[in-house]
């Protein structure tokens with residue numbers, strides 16, 4: 083399953099980078115994040131409760147940031163499982179300087195899902211993933227551009 | 232698979248069902264069960280209490296009142312399919328009903344359940360949008376009426392609150408010509424794309440066209456660009472070609488192993504064109 087998206091920020095790439103990779107910001111902006119604990123440099127264990135409408139599930143997983151080249155690109159590796167199913171994926175994230183103190187963030191995600199959510203819910207997963215990604219970057223955008231950011 | 236344990240309560244009136252919804256946390260309405268039960272069995276959803284509304288007789292049936300067709304939310308797809316009143320008053324609805332699932336599904340699944348579930352590939356949402364249905368929703372403080380254009384808020388989500396029940400659906404009953412074309416997923420029978428169209432015309436001039444599209448995007452929508460390009464104009468094959476070619480403008484279509492986004496957007500254009508051709512004879 084591919085999940086792609088492009089998001090624009092009114093801040094320079096360095097600033098966007100620092101917020102996107104700040105554990106506190108991640109915890110606040112990841113939709114449904116119940117807990118996130120660091121287990122080493124750039125690795126975390128995370129618990130999420132996410133879904134659509136009544137179809138919610140709790141997932142436990144490992145997240146790691148790899149191949150990080152501030153402020154240009156990084157990869158986020160996710161490996162999670164919960165009662166509704168499991169997910170394994172990699173997101174390649176690129177920060178492009180858009181000039182005038184703005185940044186375009188390009189996401190290329192590739193994920194594999196399985197379990198019950200896959201057997202009847204597979205057609206709901208890509209739009210749900212896209213929606214959650216949108217929520218994440220909108221929350222990040224507020225943090226980057228807002229008075230506190 | 233077996234569902235997680237839940238309590239079962241059968242309601243015998245809308246008031247009782249609303250009361251039960253209010254007095255139980257994490258309760259869910261059960262209508263025909265043909266979307267809810269599969270999800271329960273896979274434990275994708277685990278409500279503590281199911282409130283069965285299928286025994287509420289006031290939620291069932293079809294009648295005409297002040298020129299409008301009024302359909303109870305608990306009316307089955309099959310009852311709509313077999314209704315002479317629907318055939319006469321709303322050819323579009325009559326065209327949708329026989330195309331849903333198979334006959335077993337149509338005997339259990341309900342009109343209201345389908346609308347409340349808001350499946351991105353459900354057939355009724357497209358038709359409800361095309362006829363601009365009014366949906367009557369009952370809650371603690373009486374009832375409110377919502378137009379189809381405001382009812383669906385996203386994939387599997389509508390404006391119905393957890394303590395509310397969809398009770399009836401009102402649709403125009405003047406017999407406006409309409410048709411539903413469905414491109415079925417070969418495995419599930421659900422719509423890869425479905426287009427619900429109504430159109431009036433008089434002496435070669437188009438009156439009003441309405442187009443609802445399901446299956447293509449996370450939530451059904453009205454193809455207003457196409458409608459505006461047609462309303463009031465003289466019918467011609469060229470006009471229909473041109474208008475339908477814009478049916479997928481700006482859409483972010485769903486994509487899966489059965490149908491990539493580009494295929495769905497092509498289907499939208501082709502099927503809108505075919506439906507217009509059938510109704511406007513061009």
Ligand SMILES: Cc1cc2nc3c(=O)[nH]c(=O)nc-3n(C[C@H](O)[C@H](O)[C@H](O)COP(=O)(O)OP(=O)(O)OC[C@H]3O[C@@H](n4cnc5c(N)ncnc54)[C@H](O)[C@@H]3O)c2cc1C
Pocket residue numbers: 136259260261262263264265266267268284304305330331332333336339340341342343344345347348350352353354355391395396397398419420421422
């Ligand atoms: C094999 C199969 C094939 C199918 N094929 C198709 C198809 O081709 N096209 C299609 O459109 N559908 C199809 N369906 C789905 C079918 O039409 C369902 O019946 C329908 O989607 C849901 O209606 P229901 O009455 O069964 O609702 P339920 O499954 O009982 O409920 C669905 C959801 O709506 C809520 N709900 C139900 N009624 C109300 C109400 N009055 N007020 C508030 N909330 C309510 C429930 O709480 C639940 O969340 C298919 C189903 C199966 C099993």
